[in-house]
Amino acid sequence: xxxxxGDLSKSKLPTDGELVxxxxxxxxxxxxxLINRYQRQAVxxxxxxxxxSHDALEVTQDAFVKAFTSLSTLQKPxxxxxxxxxxxxxxxxxxxxxxxxxxxxxxxxLLGPVEGSAGDSGGxxxxxxxxxxxxxxxxxxxxxxxxxxxxxxxxxxRLAIVMFTIEEMPQRDVAAALQCSVxxxxxxxxxxxxxxKELLKDVI
Amino acid sequence: xxxxxxxxQYADGTISDADRAALEAILAQDADARALLAGEQRxxxxxxxxxxxxxxxxxDALAARISAAVDRAEEPAPSYRLVSRWSPVGMALAASLLIxxxxxxxxxxxxxxxxxxxxQQTAIANPVLIVTGPVAEAAPNGVAEVSIxxxxxxxxxxxVSRYSSDLVTHQSRLIIASGINPPxxxxxxxxxx
Numbered sequence: 374x375x376x377x378x379g380d381l382s383k384s385k386l387p388t389d390g391e392l393v394x395x396x397x398x399x400x401x402x403x404x405x406x407l408i409n410r411y412q413r414q415a416v417x418x419x420x421x422x423x424x425x426s427h428d429a430l431e432v433t434q435d436a437f438v439k440a441f442t443s444l445s446t447l448q449k450p451x452x453x454x455x456x457x458x459x460x461x462x463x464x465x466x467x468x469x470x471x472x473x474x475x476x477x478x479x480x481x482x483l484l485g486p487v488e489g490s491a492g493d494s495g496g497x498x499x500x501x502x503x504x505x506x507x508x509x510x511x512x513x514x515x516x517x518x519x520x521x522x523x524x525x526x527x528x529x530x531r532l533a534i535v536m537f538t539i540e541e542m543p544q545r546d547v548a549a550a551l552q553c554s555v556x557x558x559x560x561x562x563x564x565x566x567x568x569x570k571e572l573l574k575d576v577i
Numbered sequence: 578x579x580x581x582x583x584x585x586q587y588a589d590g591t592i593s594d595a596d597r598a599a600l601e602a603i604l605a606q607d608a609d610a611r612a613l614l615a616g617e618q619r620x621x622x623x624x625x626x627x628x629x630x631x632x633x634x635x636x637d638a639l640a641a642r643i644s645a646a647v648d649r650a651e652e653p654a655p656s657y658r659l660v661s662r663w664s665p666v667g668m669a670l671a672a673s674l675l676i677x678x679x680x681x682x683x684x685x686x687x688x689x690x691x692x693x694x695x696x697q698q699t700a701i702a703n704p705v706l707i708v709t710g711p712v713a714e715a716a717p718n719g720v721a722e723v724s725i726x727x728x729x730x731x732x733x734x735x736x737v738s739r740y741s742s743d744l745v746t747h748q749s750r751l752i753i754a755s756g757i758n759p760p761x762x763x764x765x766x767x768x769x770x
Contacts, residue, residue, distance in 0.1 A: 408647075412639055
């Protein structure tokens with residue numbers, strides 16, 4: 374069962390496979406369409422793994438560059454989305470190790486204020502919109518707890534939870550990103566949720 | 578299938594229609610199953626509520642920046658389909674050649690680097706190893722020990738002493754056994770190193 378719609382093949386837009394083929398054929402603009410199609414998802418996944426907007430943008434840019442230079446190694450062009458998310462997640466997981474030696478890109482011009490709230494410290498858009506300071510603090514604490522709990526999950530469970538449960542990516546794309554079957558994604562999500570319930574039992 | 582697994586899938590909306598019907602029948606009758614489902618739903622609400630909001634991203638500007646970074650990157654290589662073009666035997670041969678070449682180059686470079694000089698056999702006028710006497714025949718149980726090393730008359734030869742210190746680090750001993758009677762002394766097989 375695949376309730377979340379990520380299938381673009383039924384629309385009139387070119388499919389990922391077509392855009393990959395056009396890019397490999399020398400059409401650079403085709404890759405720009407892939408950038409526009411996947412940049413939100415890439416930033417979101419990286420942000421959930423890193424907890425920092427600047428880092429997420431930097432990783433996203435690096436991921437697209439890596440995807441472009443490695444595009445001919447993509448075995449299934451239709452699976453570009455999942456493949457890109459694998460690059461994003463790998464770069465995100467490696468990012469902290471190299472953070473100290475990296476030069477920060479000037480990305481401030483790409484970022485505005487936090488959506489619906491006054492801070493970027495781990496709170497909830499859902500709760501912060503009300504502007505109630507007490508609720509905002511509560512929301513930020515929840516965000517911190519979630520981040521800590523996610524950090525305690527095995528890597529595949531963490532990625533499955535972030536991509537599928539939080540970012541609502543199609544299971545097929547998550548499977549491509551994790552290089553496993555859809556059934557394995559379901560199992561990782563199940564095991565991850567089970568551990569999260571245990572880790573967060575005092576707040577849920 | 579594990580009931581908890583089904584309930585988790587029910588909560589995140591990925592359960593199959595067939596399993597959904599069966600699980601709903603269970604949920605209607607089983608309070609424990611309903612408690613499990615309530616726990617899953619609480620977690621789902623928490624995950625939704627605890628999602629940290631991002632700063633607003635100017636997506637058009639980000640796309641332009643990524644595109645510019647891609648422009649600066651190398652063009653994608655036309656193909657990496659070596660595996661499908663080459664037979665396994667061809668790949669194995671290529672790999673063998675590569676390994677052999679690597680070893681050859683490594684050996685060459687290591688000798689160049691260390692400046693090691695191989696012994697010039699022609700520089701030694703006299704033999705290094707001399708075995709004297711029919712010691713095997715003289716041994717009462719068919720066992721004899723033969724010492725191997727520089728001949729005594731070459732002890733003062735600087736070439737021999739130089740190479741012998743490199744090539745023979747211990748006083749070597751060769752055990753020769755013959756005849757049908759095995760040696761009775763185990764000491765005969767105890768090498769001194």
